[in-house]
Amino acid sequence: xxxxxxxxxxxxxxxxxxxxxxxxxxxxxxxxxxxxxxxxxxxxxxxxxxxxxxxxxxxxxxxxxxxxxxxxxxxxxxxxxxxxxxxxxxxxxxxxxxxxxxxxxxxxxxxxxxxxxxxxxxxxxxxxxxxxxxxxxxxxxxxxxxxxxxxxxxxxxxxxxxxxxxxxxxxxxxxxxxxxxxxxxxxxxxxxxxxxxxxxxxxxxxxxxxxxxxxxxxxxxxxxxxxxxxxxxxxxxxxxxxxxxxxxxxxxxxxxxxxxxxxxxxxxxxxxxxxxxxxxxxxxxxxxxxxxxxxxxxxxxxxxxxxxxxxxxxxxxxxxxxxxxxxxxxxxxxxxxxxxxxxxxxxxxxxxxxxxxxxxxxxxxxxxxxxxxxxxxxxxxxxxxxxxxxxxxxxxxxxxxxxxxxxxxxxxxxxxxxxxxxxxxxxxxxxxxxxxxxxxxxxxxxxxxxxxxxxxxxxxxxxxxxxxxxxxxxxxxxxxxxxxxxxxxxxxxxxxxxxxxxxxxxxxxxxxxxxxxxxxxxxxxxxxxxxxxxxxxxxxxxxxxxxxxxxxxxxxxxxxxxxxxxxxxxxxxxxxxxxxxxxxxxxxxxxxx
Ligand SMILES: C[S@@+](CC[C@H](N)C(=O)[O-])C[C@H]1O[C@@H](n2cnc3c(N)ncnc32)[C@H](O)[C@@H]1O
Numbered sequence: 182x183x184x185x186x187x188x189x190x191x192x193x194x195x196x197x198x199x200x201x202x203x204x205x206x207x208x209x210x211x212x213x214x215x216x217x218x219x220x221x222x223x224x225x226x227x228x229x230x231x232x233x234x235x236x237x238x239x240x241x242x243x244x245x246x247x248x249x250x251x252x253x254x255x256x257x258x259x260x261x262x263x264x265x266x267x268x269x270x271x272x273x274x275x276x277x278x279x280x281x282x283x284x285x286x287x288x289x290x291x292x293x294x295x296x297x298x299x300x301x302x303x304x305x306x307x308x309x310x311x312x313x314x315x316x317x318x319x320x321x322x323x324x325x326x327x328x329x330x331x332x333x334x335x336x337x338x339x340x341x342x343x344x345x346x347x348x349x350x351x352x353x354x355x356x357x358x359x360x361x362x363x364x365x366x367x368x369x370x371x372x373x374x375x376x377x378x379x380x381x382x383x384x385x386x387x388x389x390x391x392x393x394x395x396x397x398x399x400x401x402x403x404x405x406x407x408x409x410x411x412x413x414x415x416x417x418x419x420x421x422x423x424x425x426x427x428x429x430x431x432x433x434x435x436x437x438x439x440x441x442x443x444x445x446x447x448x449x450x451x452x453x454x455x456x457x458x459x460x461x462x463x464x465x466x467x468x469x470x471x472x473x474x475x476x477x478x479x480x481x482x483x484x485x486x487x488x489x490x491x492x493x494x495x496x497x498x499x500x501x502x503x504x505x506x507x508x509x510x511x512x513x514x515x516x517x518x519x520x521x522x523x524x525x526x527x528x529x530x531x532x533x534x535x536x537x538x539x540x541x542x543x544x545x546x547x548x549x550x551x552x553x554x555x556x557x558x559x560x561x562x563x564x565x566x567x568x569x570x571x572x573x574x575x576x577x578x579x580x581x582x583x584x585x586x587x588x589x590x591x592x593x594x595x596x597x598x599x600x601x602x603x604x605x606x607x608x609x610x611x612x613x614x615x616x617x618x619x620x621x622x623x624x625x626x627x628x629x630x631x632x633x634x635x636x637x638x639x640x641x642x643x644x645x646x647x648x649x650x651x652x653x654x655x656x657x658x659x660x661x662x663x664x665x666x667x668x669x670x671x672x673x674x675x676x677x678x679x680x681x682x683x684x685x686x687x688x689x690x691x692x693x694x695x696x697x698x699x700x701x702x703x704x705x706x707x708x709x710x711x712x713x714x715x716x717x718x719x720x721x722x723x724x725x726x727x728x729x730x731x732x733x734x735x736x737x738x739x740x741x742x743x744x745x746x747x748x749x750x751x752x753x754x755x756x757x758x759x760x761x762x763x764x765x766x767x768x769x770x771x772x773x774x
Contacts, residue, residue, distance in 0.1 A: 242333040243529040245349040248324040255326075256333050258317050263334070266310065270334045271399050272302055276310050277330050278406050280318035286413040294405055324350055327403040328374030337530060343397065344448025344473060346528040347373050348494060353380045356444055356537060359520075360490045361385055365441040368392040368484055370426040370477060375404030377444050378421070379411055388412050392435055393421040427461060427476050435484060443485045446494035447477035449533075467511050474499070475508035478540075482516060485542040490519065497523070497534040501706050501713065517541040523705070534707075562766055563702050570699060570757045575718040576679070583676040584711050585641040587652075587668035590626075591634030598625040611651040611671030614660045616692040617738055619649065626667060641674060642667050646684050648675040650691070654709050656771075657700055657717075659691040661738070675714065685734040686727050690719055693753040698767045720756040 247253040263273040275298050282295070299307065325347075332340070332347050340346060353376050361367060361384035369377040372393030381391055388408055395401050401423040408419045422434045451458065451471045461476055462468075468475045474495055481491045499505045500521065512518065520539040527535040588608075590596040598605055607622035614620075630636045641647075646663040652671050659675075661684065668674065677687055690696055696717060704713045722730065730752060737745040754764055 238336045238338055240334060240336045241529065242329065243347070245527070245529060246325075246329045246332055246347055248350055251319055252324065252326050252329055255317065255319060256330060259314070259330060260333060262313065262317065268310070270331070271298075272304055272307075272310070273334060274327055274331055274399060274403060275299065275302055276307075276314040277318065278327055278403065279311055280314040281326065282406065282410060286409055288409050288413070288416050290416070290418040291406065291409045294402065294409070298402055325374050325376050325379055325403075325407055327407065328376060328400075331374055331399065331403060340530075341450075342452065344450055344452060345373060345397065345400075346446070346531055348376050348446045349527065350376060350380060352494070352524065352527065352537075353377045353444075354383075356492050356494075357381050357384055357442075359539075360442045360444070360492060362441075363387075364390055366390050366392070366439060366486075367442045367444065368394075368435065368440045369445045370394050370435075370443060370481060370484065371445045371447045372404050372421060373397070373400045375407045375421065377446075378404065379407055381442075381444075382408065382411050388415065388417050388419060391420065392440070393419075394424045394426045394435060395421075396423070396425045398423045427464070427480055429464070437483050438486050440484050440486060441489050442492065443481040443489065444492045445477070445481075448473045449496055467507060469507045470504045472505065472508070475505065475511075478508055479511060482512075482540075482542060487542055489542045491516075491540045491542065493538050493540075494524070494527070494535055495538050497536050499538065500536065501704050501710065503712060512540055513545060515545065517543050517545055521705070562763070566759065566763055566767070567699065567702065569759065569763075570695065571718055573718075573757050574721040576721050577715060577717060577719055578675070578677065579715040581677060581679045582715070583641065583678060584714075585637035585674040585676070586635070587670040587672045587674070588626075588630075588633055588637075589635040589670045590632075593669070596626060596632070598627075599623070601625045602627065606667060608667045608669060609649065609672055610669050611653055614649055614651045614658055614672050616658055617661055617688060617734070619660045619662065619666060628667060635670075637674070641676065644676055648677070648684060648688055648691070649673070650675060650709055650714075652709055653707065655701060655705075655707055656697040657691045657709055657714065659688045661685055661688045661734075673709075673711075681724070682722075683727050683731050685738075686722060686730045687719070689730060689734050689749050690753060694750050694764075694767055694771060695753045695757055695759065697771055701770070720753060722756065726752070726756070 242253060242256050244253065247256075259273065259277060262268075268276070275295075278298075279295060282291070304310075328347055332345075335345065357367075357377065357380050361381055363384070363386050365381075365385050367378070367381045367385060367390060369375070369392070372378055372395045375393060378391045378393050382388060385391060388411070391408065393401075393404055395404065401421055404421045405419045408421065409417075420434075424434065450473060452473055453461070458471055462471065465476050465479055468479060474493070478491065478493060481493070485491050499508065517540065518538070519541050520537065522537040524535040524537055526532065587610075597608065602625070605625040605627045608624050608626040609619050609622055610624075612620075613622060628639075630639060643665045646661070649660045649662050649666065649668055649672050651658045652673050677684060696719075699717060700709075700713065703716070704710075706713060730749060733745055733749050733752075736742070737749065759767070
């Protein structure tokens with residue numbers, strides 16, 4: 182049993198006394214929260230939200246999964262009927278399946294599937310319920326209605342525990358349209374009720390080209406029925422199997438090195454019993470995080486044929502969180518990273534931002550160093566400019582800096598003052614940090630470190646000079662401070678320790694177009710993380726260059742004349758020998774949101 186970190190200061194609650202297995206928070210996640218400076222209050226909220234979710238028996242219809250209003254309007258009456266008659270999920274879905282399926286196919290495998298499901302249910306009043314369901318079901322229901330019903334029946338807790346959030350049809354379609362051709366061989370290794378396979382059917386044309394697996398037997402039954410209903414005139418048995426994709430035994434049914442496309446939205450998080458987790462760790466020694474999506478990615482690479490594509494929906498954290506450097510390294514060392522597309526929030530009740538990652542089963546073309554982030558450039562321009570920057574003399578902050586998090590008071594309402602009191606001093610938040618300056622403060626604090634939840638050693642705030650940067654931001658935004666200012670944890674502290682490099686010049690470098698461009702392209706993150714800052718390539722300006730830049734920065738701080746800012750920017754561009762056309766490209770990229 183892993184230990185519960187007492188510093189997390191969570192409320193005592195049945196659901197979180199034993200946090201790791203119960204709410205799926207790994208040691209790695211906790212280490213990561215430490216690294217990112219996630220405050221005790223935020224941790225409590227995260228833990229409570231995960232715990233609440235994993236124990237929630239609430240269910241709701243995920244509107245994003247419905248293809249039309251006919252689908253969504255029928256869900257409520259069916260759920261009410263199921264509740265009144267205390268029908269279990271399998272029975273409700275069986276009734277809905279037979280309600281839709283009326284004479285829809287002559288495929289004997291369809292009747293066989295229905296028969297075997299019926300036998301499994303062994304329900305005395307099945308026929309009566311079938312008639313009632315038949316009356317409630319409209320004649321024509323498009324798409325994966327059974328999947329929508331299943332998602333509406335499943336409690337939030339069950340979905341969170343098994344990682345079962347089904348993909349909206351439009352997103353699945355877009356992924357398939359990019360890779361499927363007639364007769365492409367397609368596998369969804371965590372197929373749920375078969376959304377990806379149904380969308381692939383429209384492009385591939387032949388159900389025999391479509392393969393699926395899932396360890397949820399009800400989902401597999403639905404996926405099989407769905408595919409047979411999609412091809413009512415064909416006699417075929419779907420290649421969709423009830424199996425554990427991550428176990429070794431599955432491979433008999435699903436050929437290895439075979440598929441043109443392995444596509445899915447795999448489960449995210451850490452699932453299974455302690456023994457199951459240990460078995461996965463042994464089976465996938467390269468994956469140290471215990472993360473399901475990483476296991477699925479590794480497994481997918483075994484199913485894809487040479488030059489086949491693996492296209493997955495994943496949480497954004499795969500791109501830059503240190504815990505996931507294992508899978509980033511594995512993929513970038515052996516395969517080509519084709520596309521990373523930011524999709525944003527996708528699933529009702531899930532706040533994580535989603536990305537789509539496409540990987541080609543072929544030798545990597547551009548070596549990517551991924552210890553701190555997935556370094557993938559969208560196009561040749563990005564790649565060429567990055568190569569140019571990295572070919573110049575550069576240095577970085579690793580081993581050349583100290584970092585400190587701003588103060589976590591634990592209760593800002595109690596500790597922050599709107600008007601100064603004797604003994605109070607200004608305090609600054611992330612929103613107060615502008616390039617080079619702190620905006621005039623609007624809050625004050627009587628500095629009493631012993632009263633706060635988390636506070637860096639005072640000497641780090643009180644150094645002669647330091648840089649303060651916004652934590653929540655997609656670009657680095659750095660202010661210079663020589664007035665020993667205090668900050669809250671939305672504004673963190675950097676103290677460079679290279680004695681021959683001016684701190685004001687470094688401030689200018691971080692605020693420059695070049696570094697903002699590199700940060701966006703390399704990390705594409707919504708937070709300015711220490712590991713990312715440490716990995717930035719910084720120009721190794723000579724002392725004379727620094728002298729010129731220093732006087733420009735001082736002029737700018739005094740006059741706030743934008744022409745001086747342009748001159749500073751130009752000098753960074755020139756250092757990296759970036760030509761006019763590339764400057765125009767960078768400026769254009771930075772204007773994009
Ligand atoms: C996020 S859902 C995605 C379903 C479907 N691919 C979609 O996008 O609509 C993940 C699916 O993975 C399945 N799953 C979880 N662990 C599995 C395992 N070890 N083997 C096979 N399927 C698994 C769950 O039952 C669930 O249906």
